[in-house]
Amino acid sequence: MAYKPQYGPGSTIVAENRRKYMNPGHKLETVRATTDEDLVLIMGHRAPGSAYPSAHPPLSEAGEPDCPIRKIVAPTEGAKAGDRVRYIQFADSMYNAPCHPYLRSYLESYRFRGVDPGTLSGRQIIECRERDLEQYAKDLVNTELFDPALTGIRGATVHGHSLRLDEDGMMFDMLQRCVLDKKDGIVKYVKNQIGEALDREVKVGKPADEKWLKAHSSIYHSMVNTPYRDDEEAIDYIKRIHSLRVKYGFMPKEA
Amino acid sequence: MTNAIYPQVRVAPARLLNPETVEQLLNLLAAQEGIRRILLKGQSLPAEVPYGPARGAPNPHSKRRTITVLDEEVELRTHVGTIIMELESIEVLPAIRATCDEVFTRFPYSIQEGRFMKTQATTSDYAKYGPDADELLLGLVDPKSRKGPVILQGTR
Numbered sequence: 213m214a215y216k217p218q219y220g221p222g223s224t225i226v227a228e229n230r231r232k233y234m235n236p237g238h239k240l241e242t243v244r245a246t247t248d249e250d251l252v253l254i255m256g257h258r259a260p261g262s263a264y265p266s267a268h269p270p271l272s273e274a275g276e277p278d279c280p281i282r283k284i285v286a287p288t289e290g291a292k293a294g295d296r297v298r299y300i301q302f303a304d305s306m307y308n309a310p311c312h313p314y315l316r317s318y319l320e321s322y323r324f325r326g327v328d329p330g331t332l333s334g335r336q337i338i339e340c341r342e343r344d345l346e347q348y349a350k351d352l353v354n355t356e357l358f359d360p361a362l363t364g365i366r367g368a369t370v371h372g373h374s375l376r377l378d379e380d381g382m383m384f385d386m387l388q389r390c391v392l393d394k395k396d397g398i399v400k401y402v403k404n405q406i407g408e409a410l411d412r413e414v415k416v417g418k419p420a421d422e423k424w425l426k427a428h429s430s431i432y433h434s435m436v437n438t439p440y441r442d443d444e445e446a447i448d449y450i451k452r453i454h455s456l457r458v459k460y461g462f463m464p465k466e467a
Numbered sequence: 468m469t470n471a472i473y474p475q476v477r478v479a480p481a482r483l484l485n486p487e488t489v490e491q492l493l494n495l496l497a498a499q500e501g502i503r504r505i506l507l508k509g510q511s512l513p514a515e516v517p518y519g520p521a522r523g524a525p526n527p528h529s530k531r532r533t534i535t536v537l538d539e540e541v542e543l544r545t546h547v548g549t550i551i552m553e554l555e556s557i558e559v560l561p562a563i564r565a566t567c568d569e570v571f572t573r574f575p576y577s578i579q580e581g582r583f584m585k586t587q588a589t590t591s592d593y594a595k596y597g598p599d600a601d602e603l604l605l606g607l608v609d610p611k612s613r614k615g616p617v618i619l620q621g622t623r
Contacts, residue, residue: 377482377483379488387516388529
C-alpha cells in the first residue's frame with residue numbers, strides 16, 4: 213500500500229487545521245485578493261513594475277556543469293532567471309492567529325519548492341528567489357493562513373506575538389506598520405515590512421471575527437481556544453515519543 | 468526609594484491601553500487621595516526606528532502621544548500595559564477597584580497586591596543618579612531615560 217502521510221496527531225479542531233494546512237492536497241481557502249503590486253510594496257524589495265534584479269546570469273546562459281542532481285531537479289522560475297534571494301517574514305499572535313511559526317515552516321516545505329524557511333519562537337522567515345517569493349507570499353497572505361489583525365508582515369522589529377492585543381484587537385507592533393481604519397474596519401499597511409513609510413496605503417481586509425478565528429486557528433491556547441491538554445490523541449503521541457527517546461537514551465540492546 | 472511599609476498594587480488589563488483610556492484612568496486615579504506614586508509600564512514606542520534596515524527613520528505611532536493628567540502634560544513613550552501604584556494605605560484599594568470598573572468596561576482586568584517597585588538602588592541607578600539620588604525617583608524612572616517623572620499636584 214502506498215505511504216499516506218498523516219501530518220500530525222490530534223483529535224481537536226486545532227490538530228485538524230494543522231493537518232489541513234500542511235497537506236498540499238488540501239486547497240487553502242482564498243479569503244482576500246491582495247494584488248501583486250500590493251505585496252511588492254509591503255515587502256519593499258523592489259519598486260512595483262521594475263525588472264527583477266539578478267544575482268547571476270540565467271541558467272540557460274550560465275553553462276552548468278554536468279551534474280546528475282541538476283538533471284533530476286528542475287529549477288524554479290526564479291532560479292532559472294537568476295533572481296536574487298529575498299524574504300518575507302511573519303509574526304503570528306498567540307491569541308488565535310490562524311498560523312504559527314513552526315507550522316509555517318512545515319507547510320511551506322510541503323507546499324513550495326526552493327524555499328528556505330527559518331523558524332523562531334514568535335516569527336518565521338521564508339527566503340527564496342524573488343519571483344518565486346512573490347508567488348508564495350500571495351498564497352500566504354490571500355488565504356486562510358493570514359488574518360489582518362493577528363498576523364503581521366514584519367521584516368524587523370517583530371515583537372508582538374506573545375503580548376496582549378491592543379484595545380482594537382490588533383497585535384502590538386512597535387513600528388505600527390498596519391493600522392485599523394475605524395471608519396471602514398479595514399486594516400491598512402502604511403509602512404513596508406521593515407518600517408519605511410509607503411507612498412500609498414495597502415489594504416489587506418477586515419480582521420476576522422472570533423468564531424472564524426477559533427475555527428481556523430492552529431494554536432492550542434488554554435484561555436482563548438482549545439487547551440492542549442484537551443487533545444488526548446496529541447498528548448498520547450507526545451508521551452509515546454518522549455518515552456521512546458528516554459528509552460533510547462539508555463541504548464537498549466536487543467536480546 | 469520604595470519603602471516596603473507602603474503597600475503596592477498592580478493593575479493589569481486584558482488589553483494594551485489606548486492613550487485615551489490611560490488619560491481617563493489617570494485623571495480618575497490622580498484625583499483620589501492615598502496614591503503616592505504611579506508607574507506606567509508597557510512596550511517602548513520609540514520616535515525613530517531603533518534597529519533594522521530602516522534604522523533612524525521616523526516612527527509615527529498613534530499610541531505615542533501626550534496626554535493631560537490634572538493639567539500636567541504627560542508624554543507617553545510606551546504602549547501602556549500595566550499600572551503600578553504605591554499607596555499610603557491599602558484602604559485605598561476599593562476606590563481604585565471602583566475606578567477600574569468604571570474605565571475598563573470592554574475587557575476585564577486584574578488587580579494584584581505585592582511588591583512591584585525596586586527596594587534598593589541598582590548599580591545602574593547609582594551610576595546614573597549617584598549616591599545622593601532623590602529616593603522618590605529610584606524604582607520609578609528608567610535610569611537610561613533622560614526624562615524624569617511627572618509631578619502631579621494631586622489633592623494636597
